[in-house]
Structure formats: structure tokens, C-alpha cells
Amino acid sequence: MKHLKTAALSFLGLLIASPAMANDRGEMVTASNPAGIVVAMLNAGHNPELTTDRVGDPLIISRGPGANLVVYFFGCDATTHDRCQSIRLQVGYDRAKPWSAQEAMKLSDEFPFLAVRLDQEGDPYVHWDLVLGDGIPVPTFVKNLRAFEESVTLAADLVYAEEKAEQAKGQ
Known part of the structure; x- marks a missing residue:
């Protein structure tokens, strides 16, 4: 599996570095080029x-180590699944006890760029949507990625505050 992943990443690097991709876009990230997003994320330490x-x-x-970051693609061609236009960065939290909608809305109050939803078990998921269209510069993408990381790290304090307080009482 590791060799397959290495070979795939090498292949993706070749695709990204190819002359066809190197035209005016240069250092751009687009949803229509998922491999370019992979490389930008690799370079950002993911x-x-x-x-x-x-x-x-x-x-x-x-x-x-703390959570899985998932990148969903939207506005893709329904048949070929390419030419996507936007992405969603998403992280889910696995709480011991379900959260209410009122509690989840505290995250929206505290972090206005994060959208919040609850799954069927009452676990909160937060996401950040980016319309990439014809592309955004790699540094802008990485800045958004870092801001999302910071927001979900700080949001985790709110999500797990009750559980941490209970653990502190038990010690």
C-alpha cells in the first residue's frame, strides 16, 4: 500500500508539473485539479x-492525530466527475454525549466562518466551503487551510469542554 501511495504521489507530481498544467495557472489551486490540492496539502504538512x-x-x-480532515468536491460534472468548482473542508468531533442544536450553534457564534451540523448521534461536524472557480493562489489556499485548522482546534475546546470538566472532577 505504501508503494502504491508513493507511486500515485509521484504520478500526481508529474501531472501537476506537466507543461499543459503550467500555463497561466502556475501556482493556482482549483477544484478541477484534485491532485493539485493534494500537493498543496502535502506541502502544508498534511x-x-x-x-x-x-x-x-x-x-x-x-x-x-486529533481528527480527520475531509475535503469534499462540489459542482462536478455529474457524468465524468471532473471540472469541480468548489470544495468543503470538514472535521467531525466524536463526543461521548450527544450535543443539542443550541449547543452546536455556540460554535457558529464563536467562529463565523465555520458552518456546523449535527449527525444522527448528536456529534458536531464543522465545515468551511471554498469556491475555487478558475483557481486561487496556493498561498491563499494554504492560508484558508491554516485558518480552518486553527478554528477547528479552538472549536474542539468548546465541543469537549463538558467532557474535560467531568474528567477533571473525577481525578
Whole structure:
């Protein structure tokens, strides 16, 4: 598996460095080039894997020590699953106890760029949507990625505050 991943990343590097891709776009990140997002994430210290979602659109999963960052692709061609226009950065939190909608809305109050939803078990998921269209510069993409990382790290303090308080009482 490791060799397959290395070969795939080498191949992706060749695709990104090819003359056809190097035209005016240069240092741009687009949703229509998921491999370029993978490389930008690798360079930002993530461990992304490019795969597809259940309908065939691109999907990137970056497994981290605290949480998994998932990149969903939207506005893709329904048949070919390419020419995507936007992405969603998403992280989910696995709480011991379900959260209410009121509690989840505290995250929206505190972090206005984060959208919040609850899954069926009451676990909060936060996401940040980026319309990339014809592309944004790599440094701008990385700045958004870093801001999202910071927001979800700080949001985790709110998400797990009750559990941490209970643990502190028990010690």
C-alpha cells in the first residue's frame, strides 16, 4: 500500500508539473485539479489521500492525530466527475454525549466562518466551503487551510469542554 501511495504521489507530481498544467495557472489551486490540492496539502504538512466519494466525485482524506480532515468536491460534472468548482473542508468531533442544536450553534457564534451540523448521534461536524472557480493562489489556499485548522482546534475546546470538566472532577 505504501508503494502504491508513493507511486500515485509521484504520478500526481508529474501531472501537476506537466507543461499543459503550467500555463497561466502556475501556482493556482482549483477544484478541477484534485491532485493539485493534494500537493498543496502535502506541502502544508498534511497526509492527504485522494479517493472518490460514493457518487464518484473526488474526495481527499487527511488523517491526523486529533481528527480527520475531509475535503469534499462540489459542482462536478455529474457524468465524468471532473471540472469541480468548489470544495468543503470538514472535521467531525466524536463526543461521548450527544450535543443539542443550541449547543452546536455556540460554535457558529464563536467562529463565523465555520458552518456546523449535527449527525444522527448528536456529534458536531464543522465545515468551511471554498469556491475555487478558475483557481486561487496556493498561498491563499494554504492560508484558508491554516485558518480552518486553527478554528477547528479552538472549536474542539468548546465541543469537549463538558467532557474535560467531568474528567477533571473525577481525578
